[in-house]
Amino acid sequence: MRNKTALRVGIIGLGVGEQHIEGYRKAPHCTVEALCDFDPQKLQAVGSRWKIRRLITHAEDILSDPNIDVISIASYDNYHADQIVQALQNNKHVFVEKPLCLFEEEACRIRQQLNAKPHLKLSSNLILRKSPRFIDLKQKIQSGVLGKIFYIEGDYNYGRLHKITEGWRGSLPFYSVVYGGGVHIIDLLLWLVEEDIVEVSAFGNKRSTEGSSFRYHDMVVSIIQFKSGGVGKVTANFGCVYPHFHKLSVYGTAATFENTPKGAWLYQSGKEDPSAIDTPYPGVAKSDLIENFTRSIMEPSFLMDVTAEDVFRAMSVCFAIEKAGSASKKIKVQYI
Ligand SMILES: NC(=O)c1ccc[n+]([C@@H]2O[C@H](COP(=O)([O-])OP(=O)(O)OC[C@H]3O[C@@H](n4cnc5c(N)ncnc54)[C@H](O)[C@@H]3O)[C@@H](O)[C@H]2O)c1
Incomplete structure (x- = not known):
């Protein structure tokens, strides 16, 4: 196991994304550091429900934060591709809600980024x-x-x-x-x-x-x-x-x-x-795929339930x- 005590997680989009919090809370070595939603009321409500203090309205702020290791993306479908690419460029592992993206060209862009950073994990909630x-x-x-x-x-x-x-x-x-x-x-x-x-x-x-x-x-x-x-x-x-x-x-x-x-x-x-x-x-x-996803980050040889290859295949x-x-x-x- 890698010598790291915790994966620091940021979640974008707090509809089904709120359920991701539970998955990361159950997983060892993880802390949910920050939540992001462009609806400030939802952001406050979810933040206080889960006692998470770092609340962000602009996704860019969470995607560029060097203190975040993992990004969970549960924004609207049309935002997924750019948020995934930005997260990978900034050396973050990505768990994205389905669908991965909306266009083939976007999937190719994501694939290119991932090929350039093979140490990063990407998975999707194909539950x-x-x-x-x-x-x-x-x-x-x-x-x-x-x-x-x-x-x-x-x-x-x-x-x-x-x-x-x-x-x-x-x-x-x-x-x-x-x-x-x-x-x-x-x-x-x-x-x-x-x-x-x-x-x-x-x-x-x-x-x-x-x-x-x-x-x-x-x-x-x-x-x-x-x-x-x-x-x-x-x-x-x-x-x-x-x-x-x-x-x-x-x-x-x-x-x-x-x-x-x-x-x-x-x-x-x-x-x-x-x-x-x-x-x-x-x-x-x-939230049931999340523990496996985080474990595969901590132990790179650990078998992932849904690999990036699986996600590209289905898409x-x-x-x-x-x-x-x-x-x-x-x-x-x-x-x-
Ligand atoms: N795996 C599944 O079975 C499953 C189930 C439901 C939804 N989803 C997926 O989850 C995603 C969200 O769907 P939902 O049902 O939770 O929608 P929702 O409307 O219930 O919640 C989405 C939330 O994300 C916020 N948001 C959207 N784009 C954002 C952005 N760019 N920056 C910050 N906040 C943003 C919205 O304000 C909203 O609060 C979709 O991609 C959807 O396909 C997957």
Whole structure:
């Protein structure tokens, strides 16, 4: 372990970012030194709730502070790229909320910075990997219970339409439901099957937000092809009348797994009734990746739950899906 007693953390954006505080408080060797939000009332309220005294309204002040080692970025999506690049330039490790950024060019810029500073860690809050139900599923896949997987369906059912018609998401110069939500499912699939997605096609519409100020597709469906020939379907369905839910069906030659709001099941060939799967879902808090992230900084050989490579991989697939939808044609995934 590195001879350092503490990682000093600064957090930008105090919506879901407030939950990051809990993650750093639980992690050994960490102190949350400073909080930043450009809403002064929220800043004061969160600061006093957690008894953190250094409260900053301009992100630049926290990003350039030599006394901060780690930056947690939970600002609006359109600020992520510049804040990540600035943090890396100033030798800070970065934990960023999804999505990493909004444009391929931004992801390439982040990649360049990271390549120039390989000692720095970058991770993102792709939290479904920590859900006990999906960990259980991955173990079943790895031990061959499902046989050979030939089809996967994953739906990111948002179920909170007001968040894109009324909140900041609808007022950004650009917003993508694929980057804002679909990325969770894409990362989950890449992690479950441990195989690249090579090609995608996609279609979308905005029937649910018609007449609102939200200008982008609120529903995107993508057909995906895995390297070894398995196929899949991923949706980013922000318009649905449905509980917020990650619906998943994994079809293998020996068994099918299904996660639905009414429960999860495993259908196995030769058995009449499916077995109920009762491992908790989601069973995970938004701060659950943070301890692993900070430990990987303190012990560089420690295995990270979500590496920078994982983040670039998921984003590369997202970029291909957006392109396929706009161009109305199949797109090969270019991994950044
Ligand atoms: N991992 C997840 O499952 C998950 C869940 C929710 C949100 N998110 C992501 O977290 C980010 C924030 O979303 P939210 O739901 O917390 O939004 P929110 O509106 O609840 O909170 C965002 C806060 O950040 C502040 N802020 C935004 N940009 C800022 C900047 N440049 N400088 C200082 N303060 C800034 C705002 O004033 C606001 O208080 C988004 O990127 C979103 O996609 C991830």
